[in-house]
Amino acid sequence: MPLVRFFETSFGRTTERRIVLVRVEADGFTGWGEVTCGEHPFYSDETPATAWHILREYLVPWSLGRNWATASEAATCFRPIRGHNMAKAALENALWDIEAQQKEMPLAKLIGGTQAEIPCGVSIGIQDTVEELLERIHVECEAGYQRVKLKIKPGWDVNVLERVRAEFPRLPLMADANSAYTLADGPRLKLLDQFFLMMIEQPLGGDDLLDHAKLQRQLSTPICLDESIHSADDARKAIEIGACKIINIKLGRVGGFTAACRVHDVCRVHRIPVWCGGMLESGIGRAHNIALSTLPGFCLPGDVSASRRYWPEDIIDPEVTVSSQGTIRVPQNPGLGYLPNLERIEKLTIRKELVE
Ligand code: OSB
Ligand code: MG
Numbered sequence: 001m002p003l004v005r006f007f008e009t010s011f012g013r014t015t016e017r018r019i020v021l022v023r024v025e026a027d028g029f030t031g032w033g034e035v036t037c038g039e040h041p042f043y044s045d046e047t048p049a050t051a052w053h054i055l056r057e058y059l060v061p062w063s064l065g066r067n068w069a070t071a072s073e074a075a076t077c078f079r080p081i082r083g084h085n086m087a088k089a090a091l092e093n094a095l096w097d098i099e100a101q102q103k104e105m106p107l108a109k110l111i112g113g114t115q116a117e118i119p120c121g122v123s124i125g126i127q128d129t130v131e132e133l134l135e136r137i138h139v140e141c142e143a144g145y146q147r148v149k150l151k152i153k154p155g156w157d158v159n160v161l162e163r164v165r166a167e168f169p170r171l172p173l174m175a176d177a178n179s180a181y182t183l184a185d186g187p188r189l190k191l192l193d194q195f196f197l198m199m200i201e202q203p204l205g206g207d208d209l210l211d212h213a214k215l216q217r218q219l220s221t222p223i224c225l226d227e228s229i230h231s232a233d234d235a236r237k238a239i240e241i242g243a244c245k246i247i248n249i250k251l252g253r254v255g256g257f258t259a260a261c262r263v264h265d266v267c268r269v270h271r272i273p274v275w276c277g278g279m280l281e282s283g284i285g286r287a288h289n290i291a292l293s294t295l296p297g298f299c300l301p302g303d304v305s306a307s308r309r310y311w312p313e314d315i316i317d318p319e320v321t322v323s324s325q326g327t328i329r330v331p332q333n334p335g336l337g338y339l340p341n342l343e344r345i346e347k348l349t350i351r352k353e354l355v356e
Pocket of ligand 1: 043122123176178226277280281303304
């Protein structure tokens with residue numbers, strides 16, 4: 001699926017997505033899930049090819065013919081497989097879609113969601129010039145989005161934020177470094193305190209919890225962890241050592257709704273605000289993100305925004321739209337609440353396998 005516009009982070013530029021979808025049929029219902037990994041192993045170690053392999057050789061055979069009462073039993077079954085959370089999430093989340101349809105309730109309600117409308121922000125990638133960035137921020141603010149997240153990296157950070165703050169003094173603003181810094185950059189990151197950011201996301205490595213704790217002690221800007229958190233246990237440890245004050249929850253990164261709800265619960269107990277991150281998902285992953293964002297602890301605007309920001313044409317009907325207040329109304333019909341457009345999906349499909 002070609003993106004409307006390229007998306008650039010500290011680890012590279014994406015112009016089109018290659019997405020593995022999982023479609024499950026059980027008890028006369030059809031459920032859908034999306035593998036949210038990038039095309040290359042830069043954000044995480046998974047790729048569409050590793051997800052295909054793990055699904056085909058392990059997760060699908062382990063699921064066929066099983067008599068599970070709830071989708072979360074799949075999470076228990078998948079536990080012996082180390083890692084590969086995004087492959088696991090795709091299949092488990094498709095089962096959550098089915099469970100919600102069986103129980104005739106919206107997926108949001110099934111997982112314990114309480115919000116009928118969710119607050120939305122946007123994530124704006126690195127641009128070729130600061131002028132282009134300022135123009136993009138204007139467009140998103142006019143559309144009503146409640147906060148803007150900018151991607152930063154060494155060389156595209158302090159100077160850029162200076163210009164953005166000068167033009168948007170009151171904008172709820174944050175920055176995401178996708179692990180582009182090390183603890184040695186502490187003094188440079190300290191300069192970001194002057195911009196009153198809501199948070200700085202994942203400044204250091206995905207395996208650097210301890211260094212994040214050291215950095216957080218040097219900064220007044222709250223640190224939010226993304227890449228570092230793969231489970232509720234990771235969240236507990238990060239909170240305990242003071243590695244972050246906020247957590248971004250992504251369904252794929254933690255391995256599906258069962259784990260995502262657990263991360264949410266741990267954060268809630270410790271009064272750590274959470275929000276839903278994005279992975280440039282198609283409408284299917286986006287629908288799952290919307291359901292997740294309805295849990296009570298999701299009190300900050302997430303990276304869940306309108307289909308048209310990403311796709312000339314999305315693969316669900318209706319596509320996801322955002323109100324002029326910067327919110328998404330959560331669908332009230334059973335399951336995902338959006339219909340996968342089979343014709344469009346078929347047209348975009350370059351590889352397919354049916355396992356019975
Ligand atoms: O770090 O949150 C991230 C996109 C791809 C990989 C990692 C990230 C992102 C985003 C975009 O920030 C979020 C979105 O708009 O889907
Ligand atoms: Mg991030």
